[in-house]
Structure formats: structure tokens, C-alpha cells
Amino acid sequence: MFTGIVTAQGTIREARQSGDLRAVIACPFDPAGIAMGASIACSGVCLTVVDKGGIAGDAWFAVDISAESVARTVPGRWEEGRRLNLEPALRLGDELGGHIVTGHVDGVGTVARVEPVGDSLRFTIAAPRELAPYLAPKGSITLDGVSLTVNEVADEADGTCRFTLNIIPHTAEVTTIGTLREGDGVNLEIDVLARYLQRIQSLRS
Structure with missing residues (x-):
């Protein structure tokens, strides 16, 4: 669950197809605060962190994007170099600054x-x-x-x-x-x- 309040922008550093599309996204987060399996909304799409690395302020995380997600989102959105709006999942006690967002593009x-x-x-x-x-x-x-x-x-x-x-x-x-x-x-x-x-x-x- 998300609120639609973007906390950072990221850049797709790498995108490769092997089964699902694997995207590596550079971001200004602290990798220590990114949990494996955590959900991050990437330009409105809820995706699961499957790998991570880097240092605080210069981190990266990887996600697998299914064919269904690719088909339902903006064409070309998952190409290398594209900028993405990032929002980590809402945590219990966080302020609901926007509105309830599921991360499922309609x-x-x-x-x-x-x-x-x-x-x-x-x-x-x-x-x-x-x-x-x-x-x-x-x-x-x-x-x-x-x-x-x-x-x-x-x-x-x-x-x-x-x-x-x-x-x-x-x-x-x-x-x-x-x-x-x-x-x-x-x-x-x-x-x-x-x-x-x-x-x-x-x-x-």
C-alpha cells in the first residue's frame, strides 16, 4: 500500500529480458533501509525488490517486471535511462499524506x-x-x-x-x-x- 507521495526519483540503469524483464534502478536511498522482498512503487507500479546494493545516497535495487505489468503501463517506460518516481511502501504509523494507492495501474x-x-x-x-x-x-x-x-x-x-x-x-x-x-x-x-x-x-x- 502507498500514498502517492513520491520520495525520490530513480533512473533505470539496466534492463534485460530473461523470462520476466529485470530492471536495475539507481536511486538516492540507503540500501540498508531497503529490505529484500520489499515493495517499491515505480512510477505507480508496485514492484518487489529482488536485489540491492550501493551506498547511502548512491544505491540501486533490482525488480522483475512481468509481461502483464509491461503491457498495462506506458510503452517504453522500462527502457534504460528512463526516470521513475519512487515511493517505498507505507509503514504502520506513517502519515497518509496523499490517498490510498495500491500500485496497480488501471x-x-x-x-x-x-x-x-x-x-x-x-x-x-x-x-x-x-x-x-x-x-x-x-x-x-x-x-x-x-x-x-x-x-x-x-x-x-x-x-x-x-x-x-x-x-x-x-x-x-x-x-x-x-x-x-x-x-x-x-x-x-x-x-x-x-x-x-x-x-x-x-x-x-
């Missing part, structure tokens, strides 16, 4: 527009049809592992939707969101509460 969205608004950036994200019913103004969404609040939602005739987000300078700086450009893909996880509410509503109907 779909891939596309950055449709980026425009400055004051010191912040206003992002418009195009979401696929299957996620549209779960998005609501002032609701929560996880974008590349970052907990964000939906500003507005506009439904399209084909069943898809577009929603807007306000990205403050701090978020743009400490996450990979500040590097996103129009046309880029993003991993999306809907609010787990919205998922259950939609299920309840469908059964009542």
Missing part, C-alpha cells in the same frame, strides 16, 4: 495539453473509456505514482474523457511530471474508493 492516459497558470502548470489528460466513470471533480487520481486532485472532467462523445490537474512547482520539480510534454503517456490508477462505489452502483442498476 490504464494509460495521454498528456493532451500543458499550459502555465501562474507559477503552476495546468495539465489536461486524455483518459480511456474504461476509466471515465471513475473520474470526478475534486476526486483523487494517481498519475505516474503521484497522488493528485482532479480539477475538472469533460466527457467525450466516444465515452472517453479529459480531466485537468494543477501541478505546483514543488511537484513538478521533485517528480517526473515536470518533464512531461504533450503526447506523452502516463500511468493512471483510479481511486480505490471510486472503484468500489462504481461496483455497488452497477449491482444496484
